[in-house]
Amino acid sequence: MKDHIVSSFNEELKEVAGRVVEMGGFAETLVNDAVTALLRQDRELAIRTKEADQRLDNMQAELEELCISVIARRQPMASDLRGIIAAMRISNDLERVGDMAKNIAKRTLAIESEFNNKQLAVGVEHMSDMALEQLKAILDAYTSGDLEVVRRVHQRDDEIDALYTSLFRQLLTYMMEDPRSITMCAHLLFCAKNIERIGDHATNIAENIYYMTTGSQLPADRPKTDELEDSAST
Amino acid sequence: MALEMTTDTLSAVDTTVSAPPAVSPDGETLKMRGRDVKVFYGDKQALHGVDLDVRKNRVTALIGPSGCGKSTFLRCLNRMNDTIDICRVKGDILLDNDDIYDPRIDVVELRARVGMVFQKPNPFPKSIFENVAYGARIHGLAQSKTDLEAIVASSLQRAGLFEEVKDRLDEPGTGLSGGQQQRLCIARAIAVSPEVILMDEPCSALDPIATAKVEELIDELRQNYTIVIVTHSMQQAARVSQHTAFFHLGNLVEEGLTNDIFTNPKDQRTQDYITGRFG
Numbered sequence: 295m296k297d298h299i300v301s302s303f304n305e306e307l308k309e310v311a312g313r314v315v316e317m318g319g320f321a322e323t324l325v326n327d328a329v330t331a332l333l334r335q336d337r338e339l340a341i342r343t344k345e346a347d348q349r350l351d352n353m354q355a356e357l358e359e360l361c362i363s364v365i366a367r368r369q370p371m372a373s374d375l376r377g378i379i380a381a382m383r384i385s386n387d388l389e390r391v392g393d394m395a396k397n398i399a400k401r402t403l404a405i406e407s408e409f410n411n412k413q414l415a416v417g418v419e420h421m422s423d424m425a426l427e428q429l430k431a432i433l434d435a436y437t438s439g440d441l442e443v444v445r446r447v448h449q450r451d452d453e454i455d456a457l458y459t460s461l462f463r464q465l466l467t468y469m470m471e472d473p474r475s476i477t478m479c480a481h482l483l484f485c486a487k488n489i490e491r492i493g494d495h496a497t498n499i500a501e502n503i504y505y506m507t508t509g510s511q512l513p514a515d516r517p518k519t520d521e522l523e524d525s526a527s528t
Numbered sequence: 529m530a531l532e533m534t535t536d537t538l539s540a541v542d543t544t545v546s547a548p549p550a551v552s553p554d555g556e557t558l559k560m561r562g563r564d565v566k567v568f569y570g571d572k573q574a575l576h577g578v579d580l581d582v583r584k585n586r587v588t589a590l591i592g593p594s595g596c597g598k599s600t601f602l603r604c605l606n607r608m609n610d611t612i613d614i615c616r617v618k619g620d621i622l623l624d625n626d627d628i629y630d631p632r633i634d635v636v637e638l639r640a641r642v643g644m645v646f647q648k649p650n651p652f653p654k655s656i657f658e659n660v661a662y663g664a665r666i667h668g669l670a671q672s673k674t675d676l677e678a679i680v681a682s683s684l685q686r687a688g689l690f691e692e693v694k695d696r697l698d699e700p701g702t703g704l705s706g707g708q709q710q711r712l713c714i715a716r717a718i719a720v721s722p723e724v725i726l727m728d729e730p731c732s733a734l735d736p737i738a739t740a741k742v743e744e745l746i747d748e749l750r751q752n753y754t755i756v757i758v759t760h761s762m763q764q765a766a767r768v769s770q771h772t773a774f775f776h777l778g779n780l781v782e783e784g785l786t787n788d789i790f791t792n793p794k795d796q797r798t799q800d801y802i803t804g805r806f807g
Contacts, residue, residue, distance in 0.1 A: 295805075296800060296805040298803065298804050298805055303804070371762065371766075371791075371804075372790060372791060372803050373803060375790075375791060376791065508792075509792030510792070
């Protein structure tokens with residue numbers, strides 16, 4: 295895109311985009327660290343991750359302040375306006391991703407018994423790998439504006455949902471088999487739910503990038519099937 | 529009979545034809561229609577075939593960089609360009625179903641139907657009352673002094689100026705503040721009961737508060753009149769209009785709902801202009 299005639303406005307738009315990317319990178323790190331801490335029962339890393347979330351919250355607040363200031367002073371139009379609005383929304387999603395990571399870290403500290411079930415570990419790890427992959431892909435798309443990637447991320451969220459459903463069933467079975475594992479399994483279940491939510495935030499970000507780039511909403515062709523919700527409602 | 533003779537121009541043509549009003553694809557009545565409008569100043573072509581509709585009871589904003597032809601197009605709508613010797617206009621401009629460039633059209637009457645407010649407030653060097661009464665009087669709209677007073681009062685009221693000037697209608701119009709003068713000019717324009725009001729940068733000489741009052745007025749006037757406004761302020765176009773047309777180098781680049789133009793313009797040139805990336 296061409297540069298704005300007013301160079302200071304141009305700088306501010308670049309600053310906004312730069313801060314979104316920075317927040318995105320930091321959110322990825324938090325999720326990665328939180329899941330690593332969970333799988334390795336690394337309490338030190340969990341504590342650090344829990345505390346680091348505050349920084350992401352601050353980044354979000356500062357970015358929001360910058361966006362409000364740009365709107366007030368520059369009255370951005372068209373693609374600039376969409377860019378600012380998208381940045382505000384995306385930063386909200388990223389801030390929530392940080393909260394999910396923080397929650398996983400907290401649960402890591404709460405799980406007292408040794409987390410030694412290989413099968414469950416693999417399930418959680420697989421889910422988090424996928425969520426992180428989605429997050430990374432969508433953050434790259436924020437910079438590149440590649441709508442093909444945006445659509446793919448939007449479509450692929452179902453796979454994370456499916457993994458979550460299967461992990462949910464597994465955990466339920468363990469809990470029924472061995473009531474002593476209930477505390478650990480309940481915590482794990484929430485961790486899995488948090489990871490699934492991270493996938494949802496990646497989907498939200500995809501929708502916002504699509505809006506920012508095209509000015510229209512991403513067509514809602516994503517089949518929304520949540521088996522758990524279906525069974526809960528019946 | 530004598531009265532009919534004097535009005536045997538535009539309105540008479542109108543009633544005899546009485547064709548149904550043109551409507552847009554989305555069902556709105558079109559008050560004015562420009563078709564392949566070309567304007568030449570001597571050898572220089574200022575408009576290159578513009579097709580633009582003006583919807584009834586809507587505010588249409590014309591935007592674009594200086595020299596893009598937006599004011600030229602505006603001035604075609606009530607034949608103000610006739611006053612420029614070297615200016616030639618081609619194409620069709622219809623008011624309802626009347627071709628306003630038809631030789632049978634009385635230009636004075638046309639300008640009563642399509643009024644104009646200019647960039648700089650230009651009250652006559654007369655009293656506030658006379659400024660508003662003048663047009664109504666020469667167009668024979670008032671039968672008596674009481675009629676005239678009623679027209680002046682209601683015009684000033686509609687222009688949101690009555691309360692501020694009701695006790696000093698005999699004072700010169702030029703003694704008012706800039707914002708009040710501009711609203712006086714708007715009152716003068718609506719005193720002759722126009723159907724369309726053209727505004728050529730009506731707020732460019734006003735402070736923000738006076739601008740806000742005129743913008744509020746434009747929004748109210750929309751109930752009864754069709755308004756076309758040329759403005760250099762894109763924020764103003766975004767605030768007051770329902771439709772926006774973007775002109776560039778004598779061409780109409782893009783026209784559409786103001787909301788769409790300012791959030792998601794289709795043409796790259798519109799995008800570049802409204803975001804400040806032009807040139």
